[in-house]
Amino acid sequence: MLESISLQQGRKLVLHAQGLPAKSRSGDPLTHSLHALKALGYVQIDTISAVVRAHHHTLWNRNPHYHCDHLTQLIANKQAFEYWSHAAAYLPMKDYRYSLLRKNALADGTLDHWYPRNPKLMAQVLRRIHDEGPLMAKDFESPSTAFKSKPKDWTSKPAKQALEYLFMQGDLMIKERVNFHKVYELTERVLPSDVDTQTPSEQDYWRFLITRFLRANGLGQANEIAYLRKNTKTGIKQTINTMLEAGELTELDVAGEHYYALPSQLDALNTPIKRSHLHILSPFDNLLIQRKRMQTLFAFDYLLECYVPAHKRQFGYFSLPILWDTKLVARMDCKVDRKGKVLHIHHLVLEASLRKVDAFQQALTKSLEAFMAFNQCQTYILHKTTHLA
Structure with a gap:
């Protein structure tokens, strides 16, 4: 059944789900930053530094006690990891398994990477990290002691591309950043021992994308859930229909626009929202x-x-x-x-x-x-x- 709500009510659902304005919380600020990351599902990483970078800025708006070393600590604590959402992002480690479908598709060639695949160089890069430990792209600008001579394609640009390909297909993870430069390490030496590494089915993946988006955004459309995710829109639409039939989703008319929401989130319509607090937001x-x-x-x-x-x-x-x-x-x-x-x-x-x-x-x-x-x-x-x- 289609339920009609006003545009103001729609905004209220969105802002409550987004944690804006931020709720007052006592206790450990780092824990609150992890809670905010889990609630949002991701924060986008961006290099522009006109003001504090976007990933910090976004979390600060949800946690007034956020400090710019919190993401570093969450990575070190293995509670967060870097990967791709709709763009480069920090994600909660609890969602790690849902990155595996994309990684597997890149590894088997089902999904194209924006860099060319160079298996020989990728194997050499992987071997160096296996033998030497975590490395940055700049560590490949000079010959490795593991080689008698420098391979002719062993320059920073091809090596960087190999590192990124290995990262995107799941062989490497980002262990940390040093002056914002990525430090690459073997995935098995980064993942916590208790993380779920079972690859989800496509159906589970669509359901995850739908529920995560709606929990974080209050309401949404199929094309918004599939935003910048190749080959997902059909699966998302089909799963939305299945969830509607099972009563797991509600259809909403918001000032003439059609949206979906999780039924439990409609309770937020009865929760007051602070209107006086002002948030200066990141473009990302x-x-x-x-x-x-x-x-x-x-x-x-x-x-x-x-x-x-x-x-x-x-x-x-x-x-x-x-x-x-x-x-x-x-x-x-x-x-x-x-x-x-x-x-x-x-x-x-x-x-x-x-x-x-x-x-x-x-x-x-x-x-x-x-x-x-x-x-x-x-x-x-x-x-x-x-x-x-």
């Missing part, structure tokens, strides 16, 4: 990584302009979306001057729909204090403000 935050979804549910048209030529940018190089009053109401282009400990807000842009400007400014001022501290800044400079017509 789980809430808004699917831009079309955000446009439909939050009427927020967003483009990350760091990939746009400078003269064509409307809002700035690295514009951070701002969530307040359960809406995406603004964006601000930021860059940290780490030497001077200054947060530069090059352009603050308020959406045309924002009416409570004074209340918003008070909430932003309060949140900026925490955001500056998180970025190790002592002050900020606001260079320009625009209120869209």
